[in-house]
Amino acid sequence: xxxxxxxxxxxxxxxGRFPSMSDFExxxxxxxxxxxxxxxxxxxxxxxxxxxxxxxxxxxxxxSYEQANKDKCVRDIHHYLRLINYCLVTGxxxxxxxxxxxGMREIIRIQLLPTAAYIEAFIFIRDEIKxxxxxxxxxxxxxxxxxxxxxxxxx
Amino acid sequence: MLDAFSRTxxxxxxKGASLGSEDLADLRKYVADANKRIDATLAITQNVSCIAADxxxxxxxxxxxxxxxxxxxxxxxxxxxxxxxGEIILRYVSYAxxxxxxxxxxxxxxxxxxxxxxxxxxxxxxxxRAVEIMxxxxxxxxxxxxxxxxxxKGINSGSGAQCQDIASEAASYFDLVIxxxx
Numbered sequence: 404x405x406x407x408x409x410x411x412x413x414x415x416x417x418x419g420r421f422p423s424m425s426d427f428e429x430x431x432x433x434x435x436x437x438x439x440x441x442x443x444x445x446x447x448x449x450x451x452x453x454x455x456x457x458x459x460x461x462x463x464x465x466x467s468y469e470q471a472n473k474d475k476c477v478r479d480i481h482h483y484l485r486l487i488n489y490c491l492v493t494g495x496x497x498x499x500x501x502x503x504x505x506g507m508r509e510i511i512r513i514q515l516l517p518t519a520a521y522i523e524a525f526i527f528i529r530d531e532i533k534x535x536x537x538x539x540x541x542x543x544x545x546x547x548x549x550x551x552x553x554x555x556x557x558x
Numbered sequence: 559m560l561d562a563f564s565r566t567x568x569x570x571x572x573k574g575a576s577l578g579s580e581d582l583a584d585l586r587k588y589v590a591d592a593n594k595r596i597d598a599t600l601a602i603t604q605n606v607s608c609i610a611a612d613x614x615x616x617x618x619x620x621x622x623x624x625x626x627x628x629x630x631x632x633x634x635x636x637x638x639x640x641x642x643x644g645e646i647i648l649r650y651v652s653y654a655x656x657x658x659x660x661x662x663x664x665x666x667x668x669x670x671x672x673x674x675x676x677x678x679x680x681x682x683x684x685x686x687r688a689v690e691i692m693x694x695x696x697x698x699x700x701x702x703x704x705x706x707x708x709x710x711k712g713i714n715s716g717s718g719a720q721c722q723d724i725a726s727e728a729a730s731y732f733d734l735v736i737x738x739x740x
Contacts, residue, residue, distance in 0.1 A: 421603040492585065
């Protein structure tokens, strides 16, 4: 799974060399950011239900989507936020790529799901919820970066 | 391939749970020990040929028949293959140590290694002995308990004596190699 360390190790292994000084520096760089990442993951885990409900309520408020699907939407948003929690822990986009994004287009096309609802929900979390209240500035930046990544993948 | 972080994530995903504060305690320790870990890996990478050559010299000294005609380290071509394999094992141990997880070592080095050695007629008992010597040498260099000079220069402040925990982790990776060959 792609993360800060495995990327470096894969590259070194492909070349058959020992980890070099620049590899160590890149690993070290990711560890320096790890504190903010782990904080964001921790805070997100504790607020995951709150964020999900706020976002889904906001999306369903204006009545453009069928209320019957609301529970499924809650489940999916919760699922994606959990994958973002994993990405924050690994320091790479591996969990989202492998478990959330790959194959997603096919599923959405077959089931005729309105991706716009997901996008609206994640944009709501990114822009409307005061994430700053629960986590530090740096942690928020890490979290929002992954939200952006997911929104772009869904769009 | 997994590292300490993705290993935690994979086991959390099996339960479908998010990772909260108590799950992250081990990872925080991993991050806090990053400097020591990098130094411990440097202890290997800066002494690869020394560790591998020592181990091969060791098995030859303990069993002088190896370099005689008919021995498994005769002629030099086979001795060279032996040194090369020692370095390859050290390389994968260094990857595993940096990643904090044995999956890279198991998937890319140990999987099928014993079968390969059996097919090529490499005596696994000697190979195991060489790995044991490499383990002892690596731990001694990492913890700076080797006799004589300090063998590696870390980029960070961590001195060898602080690498004790990580040295035992490294020893556990060598044990996996021994286990795979046994």
